[in-house]
Amino acid sequence: MIANFLRRPVGAVEILADVVRLVGLLSVLVAFIWWEPTDAGVLALVLPALLLPRFIGVHPGFDVVYGVILLVAGWSNVFDLYTSISWWDLAVHVACTGVVAVLVFLLLARLGIIASPRGSDVTVASTIVLTTIFGLAASAVWEMIEWLGKEFVSSDIFVEYDDTIGDMAVGGLGALAAGVALALLPLHRYRSPDARDRRRAERLRVG
Structure with missing residues (x-):
């Protein structure tokens, strides 16, 4: 994973993904200077999440989409x-929970x-179910x-039972849709062990 993080970007899309990460860093500075420290704190929470795709090794297109949605x-x-x-709140929960659920899946797989x-032994259904579970957990x-922010940081943060349940419900729907995409599309850059093993076996047979 360290090798993935240190690897130089290849191609315009990977460079764009790193630009999105740079925008995330600059966002914290801009918010701290021109807005409130709490706003800068919220954006600072996004920074570690923006770095994760670099460590995991995801498809650069997904990397860009993920970073933009989080920003x-x-x-x-x-x-x-x-x-x-x-x-707006529901739309962001759908999109954000979906991409986060996919990233959690790819991290655990990595x-x-x-x-x-x-992998050859993974079904479409299991990918969709697991991604949905990860989304609901997220x-x-x-x-x-x-809730912690409202209790200990600022009472301006809106927390209400119906809102919480609604956010979790639409987040689950977003994760479900993302699970379908993950099952059907190659959203990770690294090659699976199964694929490497098959190619190695094929070379041995040819040899």
Whole structure:
């Protein structure tokens, strides 16, 4: 994973993904100077998440989409879009939970905890179910963070039972859709062990 992180970007899309990460860093500085420290703190929480795709080795296109969605989620808090646009909160929860669920799946697969979504013994159904579960878990964790923020950081953070349940429900739908995409599309850059083993076996047979 360290080798993935240190690897130089190849191609325009990988460079764009690194630019998105740079924008994330600059966002914290801009928010700290021109907005409130709490806004900078929210955007600072996004930074580690922006670095994860680099360590894991994901498809550069997904890397860009993931980073942009997380930045939109962070800046939406700064610009109060969640309260000024009625449907914005749900839309961001759908998109954000979906990409986060995919990244959690790819991280666990990269660590060898679960099988790669492109492995020969992995079914489409299992990929979709696991991704949905990861999304629901991520939604629950996020709602806990919001509650902690309201209790210990700022009472301006909106936390309400119906809102919490609604956010988790649409987050689950986003993760479900993302699971379908993960099952059908190659969203990781690294090659699965199964694929390497098959190629190695084929070379031995040819030799």
